[in-house]
Amino acid sequence: MPKRILQGTVVSDKTDKTVVVKVERRFTHPVMKKVVRRTKNYQAHDETNEHKVGDIVRIEECRPISKTKRWVVLAGEGKSA
Numbered sequence: 001m002p003k004r005i006l007q008g009t010v011v012s013d014k015t016d017k018t019v020v021v022k023v024e025r026r027f028t029h030p031v032m033k034k035v036v037r038r039t040k041n042y043q044a045h046d047e048t049n050e051h052k053v054g055d056i057v058r059i060e061e062c063r064p065i066s067k068t069k070r071w072v073v074l075a076g077e078g079k080s081a
Contacts, residue, residue: 003061005074010055011041018069019046021059044071 008023024039044059051057051073059071 005058005060006042006071007056007058008042010051010053010057013046013049013052017046017049019044019051019057019073021057021071021073023059042071043069044073045069046073 006021006023008021010019011022012020021042021044022039023042024037026035026037028034029036042059044057045062045065058074060074061070062072064070065072
């Protein structure tokens with residue numbers, strides 16, 4: 001089974017080797033037929049502490065690293081424009 005990869009924006013980098021990434025998904029509401037935006041925060045492992053608030057990053061699911069961390073930031077993803 002392939003690992004999921006999501007893209008989002010770093011909203012917090014205060015903890016050591018961890019970033020909080022806000023991921024937005026858009027879908028059509030089944031009754032209203034309008035596009036609805038939903039956001040969710042994921043805690044991701046950032047081994048080198050290189051990502052800062054505002055960066056656009058891609059995260060990949062992985063084995064559990066801690067109680068809340070099940071995602072890891074993919075290496076090589078850059079800063080926001």
